[in-house]
Amino acid sequence: MRRHGGVTRVGGIGDAVARAAQSARSIEDFFDAVKRVVRPVLRFDVYACVTVDPQTLMNTGGDYRDGLPPAMMPRMLDIEYREGDANDLSDLAARPTPVGLLSRETSGNLDLSPRYRDIMRPLNFRDELRVLLRDRHGAWGALVMGRADDSPPFGSPELAVAASLVQPLGSALRRLHLTRLAEENVSETAPGLVLLDGDHQVVHATPTVAMWFDDLVHTDDVPSGDRGLPPAVYAVAAAVRAAGAAPSHTSWMHSRRHGRVRLHAWRLEEPTTTSARTAVVVEQAGPAERIALIAAAYGLTPRERDIMALVLRGRSTVDISRSAGLSPHTVQDHLKAVFDKTGVRSRRDLVATLFVRHYLPDMTPAASAPQRRPSV
Template sequence: MLGRCGMTALAEPVVLGSVVSSLPVECDGAFLGTTDPFSGLVDGGWSSGLPCPWETLALGDSLRPFGFPHELGMLLTAQGVCWGRMALYRRAVSFSRSEETAFRRMAGDLTAELMRRALRIPVGRVPSDHLGVINLGFDGSVDSINDQGRELLDFGGAQRCPDNPLLPIALRPLCAGLLRGSRRGVMLLPDENLGWLQVHGTVQHGVGRRCVTVSLQAARPLQVAPILLAARGATPRAVQVTLRVLRGMTSAEIAAELKISPHTVQDHLKPVFTALSVNSRRQLISSLFPTLKPYDLC
């Protein structure tokens, strides 16, 4: 059993020790995954006491065949956005209702830390014309990679595959899902060194085999803006309104497009302005993207 303090090794890579270093529930294995709010795909993960790679769990597979029939899981959500997921596993004894309640009390602190993590990732650090291309075999091996792709991977700070340190581990769930028929081929990857990256994967059908071509490039600011706003507690409607402000639309234009009154537009913007400590739309842009100019947003 991991016991009530057996998650330190799992927590250290994401600086979540203060949140999950003391589990209220005993378990034989545990998994914590961080989720890309843009696509819902798991972009990082840490596990302890489990007989298989966490990428298996990222695709929703059961651990019952591995001798873990009892699972206690939860999604880490706020304002309708999923920031991650966590699960505990047992071999013999099922989880009680009181244990489930105690476990779910952790959700608020875990979610808050993952939201803070998103705000620490820079935007616009990689030149927009940088395009890395990686061709991966069915088994996840690298068939080929262009020079810009190798440069991005060499300087990247995202969690890496343990059996192939060159690759961000987020590519595993993305590619495995595509090969299983998933249509979710685009995700945003937070990288502490490179900033937010857009990752796009497509399945290629060759003679007698399938592979996945993955492109890496800087995420556009307006792609990242919904994540940054949600991480500051903005409601889904406030995000819709603020995105239109960032595109340069007036309150009247936003009201007409969303079929609400101009007064309601201002009501949605007020808490966003308060959260960012700004008083104008220009300040809103500079607060969200301090290193960018307004013409760089698109």
């Protein structure tokens, strides 16, 4: 196991990480820059930088090169999104400072945590530090770090450093989500279907599934037979099997070649003859995911998001007023808030700006697509 030793000054680490993150031109650059700067200070033995959907906190991708063995990922995501545990992302999201140390959250009794019992202890890890990366508009990702049994424990200085990363890295990730959205291209690959058993092992997959996942970020150095499925697939499969969950659940993830990919999972009420418990369809994401992410990144309220979507469909103020049950004056107030948050002055500017930033690349060959950086 690699050890990332060395000690640097804790003071100023937040500023250094913020500068590195702001200079990143892609989420992949962001992963590398953050890891490079925090490694000497937080001295982790296992590390993952994860992106999440700001609406649901569902896993949408990340850098797992220094993370858990791929064989452990189905169980890790099952605990996160189906079973639940101390210090999970939904727990962090409810805190004023979304930083947590598993040993503290369990009052030192780590055996209370299924994540510790089933994953950390077998791998000889003593603790896990998590940082939810969010700004005033929502949560955009997380850092997950672990230390081995023969490493010193995480302490108050590390927690202070982690707290200093929350807002600057959250804002940088929000910007990069919009940048990535503006650069996506439409895929012509046919949808794929994956059937998973009760342990999230693949029972059957159509041939097109591999085509959706063959270009995932940071898997080039992992043998194809050891990669398994992307964590986001295990996450949505686990979520649909959580107690009280609806029989289906939709999420998304990112692929370099195909852009935003929709994941739609169904819980199979009766096991098939192949013992499949969950079905996941993989296909190109549509306008709903795109609008939801744009709305979250610009900090639109649910009502503002709905009105923006109607404006993009060409609906008049009177039409919006009738369908939303609002007075025309209230609709105009919401529209003004949308204009202010997206940096435009009129309906025409709103439609044109969002079209150029986030829809035109889908209709333009990659070589000639406009390379505009969205204002945030």
